[in-house]
Amino acid sequence: MRRAHLLGLGFMAPALLIVCLFFLAPVIMTAVFSFTNMSSGTGISGGAYEVTEKTVRRLPEHGFPEAKAEMLAQDVYRIDPAGLTALGAGYGKALADEVGKSLSGKTFNGRRDLERALKKMKARPRSIREIKVAADLFKRSVLNTRYETEDAFVAAITDLDLKLDTSERALLSKVAYTGWTWTTENYELIATLPSTLRAAANTLTYVGFTLAFNVGFGLFLALATFYLPGAQAATFRAIWILPRILPPVIYIMMWKWLTWDTGFISSFLSNFDVTPRNWMLHSDINAWVSIVLINGFVGASLGMILFSSALRAIPSSMLYASEVDGASRLQQIWYIILPQLRWPILFTTAYQTLSLLTSFDYIYLSTDGGPGSSTEVWALYTFHTALNNYGGALQYGLGAALALVLVVIGIAASLVYLRLFNFDKLVAKPRIEQ
Amino acid sequence: MTSNFKTWPVTLLLAVLSLPIVIMFAYLIVDTVTDTTAGSLIPDRFTLEHWRFLFEPPQTGRADIWAVTLNTFLFAGSTSLIVVSVSVTSGYALSRLNMPFRKFFLGGVLTLHAFPTVTLIIAIFLMLQMTGLYNTLIGVILVKTALELPFGIWIMKGFYDTVPWEIEMAGIADGADRFTVWRKLVLPQVHPGLAALGLFSFLSAWSEFILPQVLAPDGASQVLSTYMQNLIKDDRAPDFNLFKSVGLFYALPVMTIYLIFNQKLMNIYGGGTKG
Amino acid sequence: MRIALENFTKTFGDTAVIENMNLEIASGEMLALLGPSGCGKSTTLFAVCGIHRMDGGRLLFGDKDVTSVPSQNRNVGVVFQNYALYPHMNIYENIAFPLKIRKDNKKTIDEKVQEIAELVHIPELLDRKPIQLSGGQQQRVALARALVREPDVLLLDEPLANLDAKLRLEMRSEIRRIQQKTGITAILVTHDQVEAMSMCDRIAIMDKGQIVQLSTPKDMYENPASEFVAGFMGNPPISFLDGTVDENDLRLANSSQSLPLSSNISLPNDGETLRLGIRPEHFQPNYPAKLSGKISFIETQGREVLYDVTLENGDVLRSIQSSGMPHAIGELVTWGIDPDKTLAFAANGSRL
Structure with a gap:
């Protein structure tokens, strides 16, 4: 390996590390998570084993004998050496010996029976409350007890002496497991849920309209400011750069103020006897217009910057020549300028398609998908499913599966852009051959 | 350009279309120092009370604005610093150095540059939780840095590409090794690019909302964007005068930087097209 | 110092640009590599200075084989078409750079820079920045920087192409004067036959990666070996x-x-x-x-x-x-x- 190679790889190393950790790993993990039923309920680390009332109810559905399931739910108290030791430590050796002698090996169904037996002891605790506590030392039920490992759980079940065969025990372990498991049902859900279809349709609407606005209006702004006299052009450019540079939170706050039911539009229109309303969320149409305008202003702002710099690159002699040839403004735009802007326009369109497809921050901040879920696009739906919803039950696995759809589209589109970028020219060999 | 056409219809049309932005922006500033009766559009008195949040939290339980501002500075500053220092070497390697997998790296950076990073947020959220970086400023800084990096590397490569090869060839013929050539001869030529990328990353992190919101929602690590969003969201009866004052406070550094470094930043927009 | 290329071969990708080229330059001689663009003359120059690696053959400086010596250790001075002055350094720092890299002490550097500045007639420009200099002056600085290390060979890549007609005439004789005064072996790459004829002891005329004739300017004009050489030499043309x-x-x-x-x-x-x-x-x-x-x-x-x-x-x-x-x-x-x-x-x- 030559020294320049080492220098090159050394220079790349920090970037490679970061990219591996935060791009490669997340892409792979998104795919991995999408095949789990991970949620805020299951937690993200390994789970535990626990029999709850719900487990007991569900067990027979899986083919577990109902009688044994009910026994699981019962409180069982057994006088065993472990309980006796604990009793000795808490209430003195005398009581422990006495209980051991008379009750050893006996099983009680329910605490009351045991309490009654304990009350007959000579060395019994004085208060009823203490007797209850002492009785609990012999409680051998699994109900609502968490076991961190399967072995501990199985040991506890065996302790109950339910006479389970191997398959029943395995079934019980599976149902009692509280952690996440591998599954493909996320993809079945995506294919069948009506809300995913709705989100897909919303995404198409959103991308289509916003993109048209971005490119069309951006082009108009660039052309208009190109032809206007210097001071006017500078003013309009300064105004239209604002949506792009203002932090999204502020930008959306300004829109909210504009459209609020006591906001600017409502106040202004009340002079013409229009009932005040929330112009952002009153109806689906309102919401869509708001979304397209909010995103469109930002996109047009970016489009203006890109198209303006492309316009400045056109040699002015070419424009003068077309004027001498007698072209009107519109003819000049149509025959001279637009053909030269073909690449920037294509490029902006391609780039913004991908960016719009996956971005949701402006929608999240403004309508949050509402009213109802009429403006909930795929990316926002993903976000809501996995990271942010009012119910609080966050479905990481389903969210990852939804995100993976976008990841795959993103990778495919990026590869298409590689071709647009004229990649072969970019990888021209360095001119110093060291 | 000669004016063989009437400009006023275009000016008028632009003016009408620009009205929403002008109104929103004008009221953003005016409303921070005035009071307006509900339903009216004209402010009726001057007041500084909307800026009280600078000295005391606007509502009980809110964090001190200066602590949040400090967080935001740490977040944006560190992000910008790391992005610049990692891009400055990788950009050079990709632009100028022969190395194994060079073509693959270039393709990778270009693909990532276009890649919609926000789609990875679920996996990143879970990974941060597993590593214990969830709800820490460091976690958000690392993630934001990583997501800005392909863009930064690409931009830096672009700046390096404009340095004439002959400068480097001359340095080599003069006896300097590649590292010295980079350090002493090439790096000084891309200082403007470094500054521009630094500013750009700073502004990008300063404005970032989704990442802090998802990855560090806790009070101790909140930044101005999440602080402001919580303020707006929790409020039953919106106090837009307060929101606007906080917003203006938050936006002021951004606008100042743009006013001063306008030209530099436009360079980056010309080169990189991340929307 | 004598320079010799033996069976030099250079390929870019799958295409051989130069195949089995042999060329010997005597010590103190100034030789022109003359030819139309794309003939391989710059490739040859870059191979001699070490910026391009040779895919075959040997390169000798004197009797020393430098084929695999990195450019940094070859001790060559190069003047580029656009001069490649370091824009952030002043003229003094530009000229001193090769010595600084060699870790000469401050006093030696100072003496050598002054001496070479005298030689190329720019002692009054030392504290300026390159951008403040005219094309001819930049050219002189580039020469000074290339020569200050007393290299074994001076390589000139189209050094006059960026100058206007009058300066070109002046620098033609200046470069020749400085080369003769220092007695350095020099290679001039050019597509301009007038430059080649007026400045060099011998001319190697190249076409499609081959040296088609190697001779003195006078002989080459009077006795061209081929129609290509006859057509290339002479203005107005034959x-x-x-x-x-x-x-x-x-x-x-x-x-x-x-x-x-x-x-x-x-x-x-x-x-x-x-x-x-x-x-x-x-x-x-x-x-x-x-x-x-x-x-x-x-x-x-x-x-x-x-x-x-x-x-x-x-x-x-x-x-x-x-x-x-x-x-x-x-x-x-x-x-x-x-x-x-x-x-x-x-x-x-x-x-x-």
């Missing part, structure tokens, strides 16, 4: 007449005229095609072998006038004569050629 051999004459194609051929060349058989090269200074009113044609173009060059004479078959001969002759476009003239001063080429372009 003109060619095609025809077939008819005993000792050349019968011009599509024409009733014929020309006697020189007796000094071994003529091909009758009926074979032959191309005759005639330089403008050898087509004059008083030369013996007459040809008639119409003056189709007149270019006044001051001291001399250049005439294009179109023969009846459409071929054009150029003639350069002292000004003062009252000729006009359209005039029918009968001027002559000295058969012994013509250059005859076979159909494949080689000299007869």
Whole structure:
């Protein structure tokens, strides 16, 4: 390996590390998570084993004998050496010996029976409350007890002496497991849920309209400011750069103020006897217009910057020549300028398609998908499913599966852009051959 | 350009279309120092009370604005610093150095540059939780840095590409090794690019909302964007005068930087097209 | 120091740009690599300075094989077409840079920079920045920086291409003066034959990756080895007449005229095609072998006038004569050629 190679790889190393950790790993993990039923309920680390009332109810559905399931739910108290030791430590050796002698090996169904037996002891605790506590030392039920490992759980079940065969025990372990498991049902859900279809349709609407606005209006702004006299052009450019540079939170706050039911539009229109309303969320149409305008202003702002710099690159002699040839403004735009802007326009369109497809921050901040879920696009739906919803039950696995759809589209589109970028020219060999 | 056409219809049309932005922006500033009766559009008195949040939290339980501002500075500053220092070497390697997998790296950076990073947020959220970086400023800084990096590397490569090869060839013929050539001869030529990328990353992190919101929602690590969003969201009866004052406070550094470094930043927009 | 390239081969990807090239430059000699763009002359220069690696063959500085020595350790000085001055350093720092890299002490650096600045006549510019200098001055700085390390060889890559006409003339002689004063071996890459002829001891003319002729400027002008060299050397350029051999004459194609051929060349058989090269200074009113044609173009060059004479078959001969002759476009003239001063080429372009 030559020294320049080492220098090159050394220079790349920090970037490679970061990219591996935060791009490669997340892409792979998104795919991995999408095949789990991970949620805020299951937690993200390994789970535990626990029999709850719900487990007991569900067990027979899986083919577990109902009688044994009910026994699981019962409180069982057994006088065993472990309980006796604990009793000795808490209430003195005398009581422990006495209980051991008379009750050893006996099983009680329910605490009351045991309490009654304990009350007959000579060395019994004085208060009823203490007797209850002492009785609990012999409680051998699994109900609502968490076991961190399967072995501990199985040991506890065996302790109950339910006479389970191997398959029943395995079934019980599976149902009692509280952690996440591998599954493909996320993809079945995506294919069948009506809300995913709705989100897909919303995404198409959103991308289509916003993109048209971005490119069309951006082009108009660039052309208009190109032809206007210097001071006017500078003013309009300064105004239209604002949506792009203002932090999204502020930008959306300004829109909210504009459209609020006591906001600017409502106040202004009340002079013409229009009932005040929330112009952002009153109806689906309102919401869509708001979304397209909010995103469109930002996109047009970016489009203006890109198209303006492309316009400045056109040699002015070419424009003068077309004027001498007698072209009107519109003819000049149509025959001279637009053909030269073909690449920037294509490029902006391609780039913004991908960016719009996956971005949701402006929608999240403004309508949050509402009213109802009429403006909930795929990316926002993903976000809501996995990271942010009012119910609080966050479905990481389903969210990852939804995100993976976008990841795959993103990778495919990026590869298409590689071709647009004229990649072969970019990888021209360095001119110093060291 | 000669004016063989009437400009006023275009000016008028632009003016009408620009009205929403002008109104929103004008009221953003005016409303921070005035009071307006509900339903009216004209402010009726001057007041500084909307800026009280600078000295005391606007509502009980809110964090001190200066602590949040400090967080935001740490977040944006560190992000910008790391992005610049990692891009400055990788950009050079990709632009100028022969190395194994060079073509693959270039393709990778270009693909990532276009890649919609926000789609990875679920996996990143879970990974941060597993590593214990969830709800820490460091976690958000690392993630934001990583997501800005392909863009930064690409931009830096672009700046390096404009340095004439002959400068480097001359340095080599003069006896300097590649590292010295980079350090002493090439790096000084891309200082403007470094500054521009630094500013750009700073502004990008300063404005970032989704990442802090998802990855560090806790009070101790909140930044101005999440602080402001919580303020707006929790409020039953919106106090837009307060929101606007906080917003203006938050936006002021951004606008100042743009006013001063306008030209530099436009360079980056010309080169990189991340929307 | 003597420089030698032995069987030098260079490929880019799958295409061989230069194959098995041999070239030897004597110590203290200035040699021009002359040729049209894409002929491989810059590639050769970059291989000598080490910026390009050689895919085959050896490179010798003196008797030392430097083929695999990295550029940094080769001790070569290079002047680039755009001078490649370091824009962020002033002129002093630019010139001192190679010495600083070599870790010379401050005093030595200072002395050497002053000395070389005197040599290239720029001692008053040392604290300026490159951008404040004219093209000619930048050129001098680039020379000084290349020479300050006392390199084994000085490489000049189209050094005059970015200068205007007057400065080019001045720098031509300046570079030659400095090269002769330092006695350094130098290689000049250029596409301008006037530069090559006026500055160098020998010229290697290249075409398609091959050296087609290596000779002194005078010999190359008078005795070109091929039609390509004859066409490349000389301004205004040589003109060619095609025809077939008819005993000792050349019968011009599509024409009733014929020309006697020189007796000094071994003529091909009758009926074979032959191309005759005639330089403008050898087509004059008083030369013996007459040809008639119409003056189709007149270019006044001051001291001399250049005439294009179109023969009846459409071929054009150029003639350069002292000004003062009252000729006009359209005039029918009968001027002559000295058969012994013509250059005859076979159909494949080689000299007869």
